Amino acid sequence: MIGRFLTELRAGRIVGVRTAARKVLVPPLEYDPATGEPVVADDFVEVGPAGTVREWTWVEEPRKNHPLDRPFAWALIRLDGADTSLVHAIDAPAKAMRTGLRVWPRWRHDRIGSITDIECFVPEVTTIVANVRTEYTVTPGAALKRYLDALTRNVFLAGRCSTCAAVYVPYRLSCPQCGSVIEDEVEVGPAGTVTTFAINNLPDPRAPQVPFVSAYILLDGADTPIIALLGSVAAGEVTEGMRVRAVFEGGTVKWFAPEREA
């Protein structure tokens, strides 16, 4: 009975045996602990490999023959699909230990068919918190500098291609369609139309609230949309085709707000 259990461990599987009463014993036993009836060794079922901590005790100072050389917990683990609990070590901080904790086995790579093929169990990872911050310093080129300078005067500067008549915002020096040098400067906006938008649920220090909306806005007189935040409107009320107008603050665009009905 236990031989099959250990052989399966070597293959990276945990099995139990089903009794006549349809209970799954893990590890498998020769006799049903509830009735004392012999268990027929032919109804093995795979369980886990994850399980739930039913009881646990903390080992602050591991001994030489313990499976881990740092503080750990001994626990009774009820593997998914099993009706009895397995004793094993849990590698987790003391403050993470609790009854009901979900755990997964950490397997050894060189397995030999021993209970120690499972090095220990570890808490199930359900979330990862990674705070990442990156700061950029952008040095604008000649065209972007002109555009940003115009923004400080609350003006959107665009460039019109004299060959294909397309109007590009932000202002640029060459036409992406025909390659012509752009010489005509035109002002566009400050009102425009939402062409498409996204509702964002992660906070952004520039945004009015969460959720907030970022949108592609086709400024009046332009042929290309710009991306910008929307403010003064609930996320659920934004629609494609909505008329919006730029709100300037501190020499740049704070966001776009719905245009008031005249």
Ligand SMILES: [Zn+2]
């Ligand atoms: Zn062109």
